[in-house]
Amino acid sequence: MDRQPLPVTIPDYVAGVKVIQALFSGPTGPEDLAFIEYALKGLELKAAGKLFGEYQRRRKQYKAKSANIWLRMAAGTARAQQERFPVPLKRINEEKRREEVAREWASQVAAIIDNSTKGFTSPQPADELLAAAMTPARQWGFSPVLPDLSGEVTDKHLNHAASALARLQDDGWWLRQIRRAYQRHQELIAIMSGEVRRGVSPYVSHRAFMEYRANKTAQARWLAEMLVVNEEEGLELSLAEAHAASVSNPEVRRVELMVRMRGFEDLAWEQGHAAEFYTWTTPSRFHAWNTVKADRGRSVRNKRYRGTSPKDAQAYLCKQWAKARAAMARAGITVYGFRVVEPHHDGTPHWHMLLFVAPGQRDQLRDILGYYACEHDQGEIKNNRSARFDVLAIDPEYGSATGYIAKYIAKNIDGHRVGDDYEAEARSSDTATNVAAWASLWGIRQFQQIGGPAVTVWRELRRLREAVKDPLIESARVAADAGNWAEFIGSMGGVSLPRQDRPVKLAHLVTPCASKYGEDLRRLVGVTSAGGCSMRTRLDGWAVIRKSQARGCGERSELPLSGGSRAPWSSDNNCTGQIELPPLATELARAGLDNVDRARMEAGAVVVVDGLYHWIRDGRLYQSRHRPQFGRSPAPNGRNAWEEDRDLEQLQQYQLKRQAMAVLAGDLQLDEYIKNAMDTFRAVHTLETLLDKERLEAPASFHQSEHLARLSGFVTSCPSQGGAL
Structure with missing residues (x-):
């Protein structure tokens, strides 16, 4: 008697995704399920679930064989990406x-x-x-x-x-x-599984979009709760208002970009230069999904796709552009204008460039850019390279160059007056947030000025409201204040002058070794001219506080603005010939130092207050998180002895921090840690810093730990150890 085959049990879930039973009820169902289990084996559960969900959609819409082929390729790509991580x-x-x-x-x-x-x-x-x-x-x-x-x-x-x-x-x-x-x-897994494309979620996945929007909402809430105050100048301003008035505001950013673009066009018109609009697109292997125009723009999987990310595609375009820039330099071609980076519906970036060039160099420029845009994978474009490199000559009789690029700028900022976004099949005002989330997630710079002076100098000069005696600064200031980018370029030496040769540059104050990683901190404070005149454009002494603390109650937020803890700098427009530092007495008072400390430091001592090292050299007060070493005689090997001490000092600091971490973990006794420390104050301060960090990052576990509570009690009981070293 022949036995009947036992019925095959179809699982309810695969990789956490509910199985559509009807899809696997046929004769090949058991084999396909075994294949799916093998294909998804070893993949992270989230990734496996996304791939299986897309697999079922494909199996339902197409044939089972097509879905199996897709899953084999997608799972292989996902596994290769996963193996880049050295941990599960x-x-x-x-x-x-x-x-x-x-x-x-x-x-x-x-x-x-x-x-x-x-x-x-x-x-x-x-x-x-x-x-x-x-x-x-x-x-x-x-x-x-x-x-x-x-x-x-x-x-x-x-x-x-x-x-x-x-x-x-x-x-x-x-x-x-x-x-x-x-x-x-x-996000890359989301792209491969079809969650990022036209008709689903353009540019970024829904998860990434929601995370970005939540971060922006939290940021807006925080801005609304904070004030920026300057007690020395008697100024108080809502942080939200300050944010709205800066280029962080999308509308302000868009307007400034359009002003600069219009300035380039006016300059090109005066000099008789031609306007060219170029579009660069990556080879097909960078695109996960294509669109079928004949089928109402339906998105389909690209068989040439090799699992690259938008970041990889952007790096490829930057590399090709660098080659083109080098070729233009060899040929003596000067261009200026703007580059706009925007995503295709699947997140793959492409470039739009509006460039101005002398008419006699236009054809050579096209040849250079076209060559490097189509340098690779030429078999897929054959004799038609417009899909990879498109050229449009802007004719002033039919419209301005600025008007042509305006929609690309607005589309990638706030969608202002753009209308429909045909790439995403939605309104641009709705998809602008998707584009912003895409740029933030992948770290892609959306707008890049090509040629011309730095815009930061322009912004700083617009802070000056009164005339300046120095003619170099004044001419640039007048142009910036009037919003005339073309005139500003002329006052700054033209579009092609190297930055180091510009007549007006940014001025910074440098605090040595002040960053968390021992680096010098450069703080923008004004502008300086080639004639030796320096102008202050920013006030010191700003602090960020909560509105509830505005009348003096509570602690100030430890979020210093550009001024840090220094005294405010007068912003009058009398050219002094050099940037004037705040008075030393004011600096000392704000740092909590008295006349006794000053006398010690002027005699060569280093004073420690609140874990910061303070010293005076050449009439200036310096601060650092690291002990300075100076005043030693040269060592026999030609290096200064203080340089050798500095290296040893850094190594000792590394060791001390590691030992303090061992104390927090319970691997090292507190008594032994303090006993072996060469500098007791530094040991306590290092331990206190790590405890504060642990308290901020994990408050719940911190307050539940008796061990950490005992360490906090010990640190609190230690007396202040500020004094001369």
């Missing part, structure tokens, strides 16, 4: 888990430095130490900005290397990198 994705799919992983990898770097320096007792060559410390980061594809140590190594290179080492040991730096990498991976 489930370890970084939540913020608390990411924090744990960040601490682990920062500790790995600290251990590498500890071993390389034999417990911070043996100095090592900067290039070797940095290469060893970079090993964990390279497994992730992360990297801080690194110095070039291949040639002559200067103090600047060494300071840069020390800052890079500090970042690599900072769990906060690791957390930011890991969080961004995971978010972009999730």
Whole structure:
């Protein structure tokens, strides 16, 4: 008697997604389910669920064979992307888990430095130490900005290397990198699974859009609750109003871009230059989805797609543009104008460029740009390269160049008077937020000025309301105040003058070693001219407070604006020939220093207040988070002794922080930590800093920990140890 085959049980869920039973009721259903299980094996649950959801949609709309082919390719691409991460994705799919992983990898770097320096007792060559410390980061594809140590190594290179080492040991730096990498991976899976495209969610996934909107809502709520005050000048302003008046406001940003674009066009008209509009698009392998115009713009999967992200596509376009710029420089071609980057419906970026060029160089410019736009994958374009590189000559008789690019600028900012967005099949006013979320997620700069002076100088000059004696600054100020970008370009030396040769430049004050990573902080304070005149455009002494604290109750928010803690600088327009510093007495008072401290510092001492080191040199007060070393005689090897001490000082600080972290973790006794510390004050301060960070980042677990409470009590009971060192 023949046995009847046992019925196959179809699971209710696959990768957390409900199974549509009817799709697998046919004779190939069991085999297909086995194939799906094999294809999705090892993928993160979120990614597997998205792919299976798209698989069922395809199986329902097309044949099962087509859906199986798609799943095999999509799962392979997703697996390749997942294997870029050196840890399982489930370890970084939540913020608390990411924090744990960040601490682990920062500790790995600290251990590498500890071993390389034999417990911070043996100095090592900067290039070797940095290469060893970079090993964990390279497994992730992360990297801080690194110095070039291949040639002559200067103090600047060494300071840069020390800052890079500090970042690599900072769990906060690791957390930011890991969080961004995971978010972009999730978005890439959404692109592959069809969640980012026309008719579904253009430019970004719905999840990314909601996250961006929630962040903007929280930001707006915070801005509405805060004030910016300047007690020295008696000024008070709502932070929301300050934000609305700056280029952070989309409307202000759009208007400024249009003013600059119109200025370029006016200049081109005066000089008889031609206006050219170019569109650059990446090769097909960067596009996950295509549109079928014959079928009402329906989106279909692109078989040539190779799993690249919008960030990869933007990097490709930038590389090709760099080649084109080099070729233009060799040919002596000068161009100026604007570049606008906007996404296709699936998130792949493409460029629009409005460039002005001398008529005699126009054909050569087209050849250069066309060559590099179509340099790769030429088989897919054959004799028609308009899909990759499109050219349009702007005829003034039919409309202005500014009017032509206006819609591309507005579409990518706020959708002002654009109407419908045909790429997304929606109104531009509705999709502008999607575009902003896309640019924020992938870190893509939407607008880039090509040629001409820096816009920051223009913005700073517009802060000056009165005439200036210096003719160089005054001519540029008048043009900026009138909103005449063309005249401003003329006053700044033309469109092609190198930045270092411009007659008016930005002026900064530098606070040495003041950043978290021991870097100099550059603070914009005004402008300076080639004639030696410097003008102040910004006030010092600004602070951000909550509106509830506006009448003096409560603590101030530790969010200093451009002025930091320095005294305000007079903004009168009398040219002094140099930027005038605040009075030393005012600086000392604001830093909490008295005449006794001043006498000690003028005698060469360093005074510590609130964990900051203060010293006076050449009549100026300096502040730093690191102890300065100076005044030593040269060492026998040609290096200053203070330079060697500085390197050892940094290594000792690394070790102290690592030991303090061990105290917090319970791996090192507090008594032993304090007993072994060479500087008790620094040891307590380091421990206090880590406790404050833990309290802010994990308040619930902090208050529940008896161990952390005991450490906080110890730090609070320690007396202030400010004084001369």
